[in-house]
Amino acid sequence: MSRLQAVFWDVDGTLADTEMSGHRVAYNRAFSELGIDWNWDPDLYAELLTIPGGTKRMQRFAKRCSVSLSPDLLQRLREAKQRHYLDLIRAGAVRWRPGVLRLLKDLQQAGVQQWIVTSSGLASVQALLEVLHGFSAGPFCGWVTADDVRCSKPDPEPYQLALRLSGVDPDCAIALEDSAPGLRSARAAGLRCLLTPSPWDPELPMDNHHATAVLDHFGAETSCQIHSGPPCEGGRVTLKYLEMLLDLGQE
Structure with missing residues (x-):
């Protein structure tokens, strides 16, 4: 059996349920x-x-609504939203x-x-970790956020940077994701990907077969349900x- 050297965690929808009751x-x-x-x-x-990414989300919605968001207003929106x-x-x-x-x-x-x-962005990540568990880094060696790359997921750049920073070969690492953009990003970087699908992603069912395994969660008081991939002993990801x-x- 291969030795796992690195795990790359997505945040929103993977580490924590942040989207509907948090970011939105x-x-x-x-x-x-x-x-x-x-x-x-x-x-x-x-x-x-x-x-x-939140900035692109607001910019594209503004364009759809034929609204002009100045750089100053966009920055104030980002700061207010973060607060x-x-x-x-x-x-x-x-x-x-x-x-x-x-x-x-x-x-x-x-x-x-x-x-x-x-x-x-980094500020959102740090705030989440500090409040949820009282740490700003905890078990993490570091992070790659929207502030560190030119192209966000589904581009492979975030995972390619994570591989360089960690010094780990893609065959010794795995990505944990919940979305179609994240899955595509990880696979394009040569990584296997365990998927815990987000119910909010309409594109994901088309891409599920590209994941190495698909589970509803990582297993806690209740056992995880496996949609594809090998059996999970004890109903927990270990x-x-x-x-x-x-x-x-790899496919």
């Missing part, structure tokens, strides 16, 4: 605060989630995905490198299970 609400509060007559309901926000997002996290609106905290600790104890690879996935051939 924070955007709407920022719009209201700055006098912008937008309201992103769950259906609309699910559609907008196909656009990686409201942090308030929501502190209020308990965002929680770890099932089994995440257990798996983070198990991998840390085993000496496996863990990196965050996300289309979110280091042993991730190393099993490394031994499966």
Whole structure:
């Protein structure tokens, strides 16, 4: 069995349930605060989630609405949204995905490198980690965020940078993702990918077969359900299970 050297974690929808009760609400509060007559309901926000990164999301929606967002207004929106997002996290609106905290600790104890690879900005990532578990880094060796790359997911650049920073060969690492852009990014960088699908991603069913395994979560009080991939002993994703996935051939 291959030895796992690095795990690359996506954040939104993978590490934590951040989108509908966190980011979406924070955007709407920022719009209201700055006098912008937008309201992103769950259906609309699910559609907008196909656009990686909050800045691009707002820019494209503005273009759709024939609204001009000046660089200054866009920056103020980002700052207001970040402030409201942090308030929501502190209020308990965002929680770890099932089994995440257990798996983070198990991998840390085993000496496996863990990196965050996300289309979110660094400030959002740090706020989430500080509030959810009282740390700014914790088990993570580092992160690749939207602030570090020119092209976000589905481009492979975020994962290519993570591989360079970690010094790990793609055959000794695995990506944990929940979305079609994330899956495409990981696979284009030569990585195997375990997918815990987001219910908000309409493109994902078409790409599921490109994942090395597809599960509903990582396994906690309830066992995870496997949609594709090898059986998961005890209904939990473990280091042993991730190393099993490394031994499966790439498509």
